[in-house]
Amino acid sequence: MNGQPEINAIARGWIQKAENDLRTAEYVLGMEENCPTDAVCFHCQQCAEKYLKALLVFRGIVFPKTHDLVVLVNLLGEGCGLALNIEDVQPLNRYSVEARYPGDWDPIDVPEAHEAAKMARGVRDAVRRLLPKEVL
Numbered sequence: 457m458n459g460q461p462e463i464n465a466i467a468r469g470w471i472q473k474a475e476n477d478l479r480t481a482e483y484v485l486g487m488e489e490n491c492p493t494d495a496v497c498f499h500c501q502q503c504a505e506k507y508l509k510a511l512l513v514f515r516g517i518v519f520p521k522t523h524d525l526v527v528l529v530n531l532l533g534e535g536c537g538l539a540l541n542i543e544d545v546q547p548l549n550r551y552s553v554e555a556r557y558p559g560d561w562d563p564i565d566v567p568e569a570h571e572a573a574k575m576a577r578g579v580r581d582a583v584r585r586l587l588p589k590e591v592l
Contacts, residue, residue: 467514467591474506478580481573485566493569498555500569500576501525501548507583508545511538514591523552525579539582548575 481499485491501523508528512519517531525545532538551572554561584592 463513463516464588464591467510467587470506470510470513471587471592474503474510474580477503477506478573478576481576485569485573491566491569493564493566494551494555496569497548497551497564497572500572501551501555503576504545504548504579505552507579508532510591511536511583511586514587523549525549537586539585540579544575544578544582548572 477499481496481503484499485496504525505523505528508525509519512528512531515532515536519528519531522528525548526542529538529540529542529545550561551564555564
């Protein structure tokens with residue numbers, strides 16, 4: 457397939473950005489005091505979103521401009537081999553908006569931020585299992 461190296465490069469670009477989001481979230485989560493948990497959770501959501509978009513690109517599936525992880529997982533379909541359920545990603549959805557903007561949101565505590573990081577790593581691991589080393 458002539459377009460495969462280009463597709464691999466685009467998917468790899470999404471993965472690099474996703475890895476940066478996860479590294480940022482984990483670094484900030486290590487703060488001893490005044491951890492900005494909203495920023496941690498936003499980067500966790502972004503990591504998951506970008507990993508899912510990398511897999512969609514690799515599979516040749518067109519996706520809309522969205523931050524909704526449920527939409528992205530549903531686009532992949534049940535037969536894609538992704539070892540994730542909607543419940544594994546849906547909790548991260550709130551952070552795409554609530555973590556970035558002021559509003560009447562529930563506060564995010566440190567344990568919740570740790571859980572968001574765990575979910576982001578779960579998405580990362582599930583997607584990476586489906587991608588060849590040339591993409592990673």
